[in-house]
Amino acid sequence: MNDTSSRLTGPVRVVGAGLLGASVGLGLRARGVDVVLDDASPANLNLAVDYGAGRASDGEESPALIVVCVPPDVTASVVLAELAAHPDAVVTDVASVKVAPMAELEASGRDISRYVGSHPLAGRERGGPSSGRADLFVGRPWVVCTRPDVSRASVSLVEALVLDLGATPIEMNTVAHDAAVALVSHTPQIVSSLMAKRLSGSSDAALALAGQGVRDVTRIASSEPELWVQILGANAPAVVEILRAYRDDLDRVLAALGDLDAPGARRSLAEELAGGNAGVSRLPGKHGQDRRFASVVVMVDDKPGELGRLFTEMGEIGVNLEDLRLEHSPGAQIGLAEIAVLPEALQRTIDDLTARGWRIAG
Structure with missing residues (x-):
């Protein structure tokens, strides 16, 4: 966000000063918007204020926009309270499910024509106002749910x-949103958590071998269980449908691995793995472009400043870093930086980095 001007005129009221609420506040404050914070927890509110996410309400504000950032099970009730308290404001929320809160709002019989549900596809494994970031939403999709009324x-x-x-x-x-997030967010949370659960009974020797693969699969498994019980419960039918299909896939893999000498077993296993290739190839790349990048794995010495030097020299050779993954095993003297570049820039990246003394793995 190089442009610091804002499309909004403050104050903007943010209800709920956790990770998302604090990040909304920090992002708007970076653009000079007056942000008024409110939270049921005085400690959360004071911490968010101390971090610069906004100011506490003095009760005199007349916000044109209110952003509700509370857990899904209380989203509808808070939205109704904000609509009633601020009759001229548009109210939105950031809950990761939309059908259940909308049904509760409609059942209230109240005028909800000033409510626009929304959901940013962004977050972190850690919650709370101290985890807020002004750039949390940069480049991320944010669903805005429209309705005829x-x-x-x-x-x-x-x-x-x-x-x-x-x-x-x-x-x-709302229906399309909940079906989509069941696939790209809610089911992956369960799969990640169940895989991570397998690690809890493993030996230290086995875990010492852990590389980037298991870290990628389990990265989101440290998310807050209490919040996810709410999210999954509110979107259970859509998640169950996907999990049943996933269970069928697992059954086919189990059958093939159970007797690899059976006719067609290896082919069945290969087809399941190839299905994963086909699925991941559909994920959009940077800025939503449906294209794949080439990767270069650079060996980085484990000492201060080396990773920063790599980034600087990538800029000097004029190659854009499209994505980055880092891998560093405990006790190793080097780390591996897997950098993604456009395919047409692959060979030039390798040649120029090698000429500058960088070691390319493989």
């Missing part, structure tokens, strides 16, 4: 918030 002006105000925070607005309805 909501004015275009209200939707545009929420999209202005999304754009101010550096995210990409994507309009969807």
Whole structure:
């Protein structure tokens, strides 16, 4: 976000000063927007204020936009309270499920025409205001749920918030949203957690062999269980449908591995693995482009400043770093930096880095 001007006119009221609320506040404050924070926990509120995410309410503000950043099980009740307390404001929320809160709002019988549900596809494994980041949403998709009874002006105000925070607005309805996040967010959380659970009974010797593969698969397994019980419970039908199909895939793998000499067993196993190739190839790359990058694995000495020097020299040779993964085994004197570049820049990257003294793995 190089442009520090804002599309919004403050104050913007943020209810809930956890990770997402604090990050919304920090991002808007970086653009000079007046942010008013509120939280049921005085400790959370004071900490978020201390971190610079906004100021505590003095009760005199008249916000045009309110962002509700509370757990899914209380999202609807907080939205209703904010609509009632601020009759001229548009209210949005950041809950990761949309169908259940919308059903509760509709069942209330209240006027919810000023409510626009939304959901940023961004987060961290750690929660709380101290984990907030002004750039948390930069480059991330942010779903804005439209409805026939909501004015275009209200939707545009929420999209202005999304754009101010550096995210990409994507309009969807609530049903399509919940089906999509069941696949790309909620089911992966379960798969990651169950794989990580296998590690808890493993020996220290086995865990010492852990490389980037198991770390990638289990990265999100440290997420907060209490929050995920709420999220999964609110989107259970969509998640169950995907998990049943996943269970069928696992059954086919188990059958093949159980008797690899049976006719067709190896072919069945290969087809399941190839299905993974086909699926991952559909994931969009940087800025949503559906293309794959080439990778270069650079050996980086384990001493201060080396990784920064690699980044600097990538810039000097004029090659854009599209993605990055780091791997460093305990006790090793070097780390591996796997950098993704455009395929047409692959050979030049290897040649120029080698000429500057970098060692390329493989």
